[in-house]
Amino acid sequence: MAQNKSKPEKKEKEDPKANEPITRKHRKGGKQFLKDVDRFIRYNRDLIEEKNHAKIEAVKASFSETLTAEDTKRGELKDSAESLRKTCEKSVKGYQPSWWRENIESIFVVLLLVMAIRTYFLQPFKIPTGSMQPTLNGVIAYEDRSLQGNTKPDPSEDKFAPEGYETPGVLKQFFDKLWYGRTHINWVADRNLVIDPRSLSEKNRYYYFTRTYLSSFPDEEGRVKTFSAPGTSARIGKMINEELDRDPRTGGLLAPKGTVIARGFVDTGDQVFVDRFTYHWRKPKRGEVFVFNTRGIRGIEMSGSFDPRGGSQHYIKRLVAVPGDEVEVKAPNLYIDGEIAQEFGMQRVMAAEGDYSPGYTGNYGPQKLGPKQYWAMGDNSDSSFDSRGWGPVPEENIVGRGVFVFLPLGHHFGPIR
Structure with a gap:
């Protein structure tokens, strides 16, 4: 008697974390998945019958409910995403599902990894203006x-x-x-x-x-x-x-x-990496180049260059004074607590050599900083709209420190000083 030599059906490996609750990052990944589904519908609108379109919308609504529910488990979210994926595939006759099948499980992982790097470690930032020249080019x-x-x-x-x-x-x-x-x-x-x-x-x-x-x-x-x-x-x-x-x-x-x-x-403009991690473990230091958002800084929001439709912006400057410092400018020098600033970045500006001429411009202060207040100034002092015009930067606005210019490969490529 001939034996049935058909291969046993391959069982899917169980996810040991299937019963763990989803995190905020999973919800972000799920929202991106919904956008991908919308894109699939747009690209295949002329191929999807009305009844199949209704099915997709129903399963999509179910996935959205699973995504927003407070007690959703990881396995439940994965199963719901798989159901939505299959519904999309079946809605188009002859559709080749390889990309969806191979990536449905990894799409969340990749998105979460990118979001984690951007949120907690390194974020790219492009220098928009010339306020930090010649240290950084806009x-x-x-x-x-x-x-x-x-x-x-x-x-x-x-x-x-x-x-x-x-x-x-x-x-x-x-x-x-x-x-x-x-x-x-x-x-x-x-x-x-x-x-x-x-x-x-x-x-x-x-x-x-x-x-x-x-x-x-x-x-x-x-x-x-x-x-x-x-x-x-x-x-x-x-x-x-x-x-x-x-x-x-x-x-x-x-x-x-x-x-x-x-x-x-x-x-x-120079493209830099911003270290978002270090300031979670220590306070910002005088002399560092740092990035901050402008939310709630009234001097910026009331300026003519501010467009409220775009919301808060991100600025990059040199941090020249920290909480408790008394800062004062007497051209071409910068004083901290009555003494000339000693940090390398400020010393370089005050030397007023080459493109750093004419050093710090104008006269300002003295200004005493309160708790959780930081003073930001551009190395291109004569053309910088900075704390002299809109006051200190609140600690909660700080995003991170500029650490490395990664593009272009000439000029300033390398660590930021």
């Missing part, structure tokens, strides 16, 4: 001077590309990107355009990368031409050709075919 735009007409440059703000500047070849552009974080800009009208200056705007991608956009008015065929470049609108806006004539009908800028609309290059 966004710097180098304009083509030949496009700026008779506008008188501001030495503290305007920087220019070398005379006769031309956009380099691909290899040079690649090197510049890695070494300087540099993007070369050469916006040329490929047809007759009327540029809408009011369209100049910036968007943050992934809450990290800022990019500026400029568009034309629709032409006779309804076509709109959009240009874009990394950097803030304030910086990119300075690169626009000031010799373009105005269109009396729209108020736009006339750019006949072949006209240069903007040219130059942008160094998009």
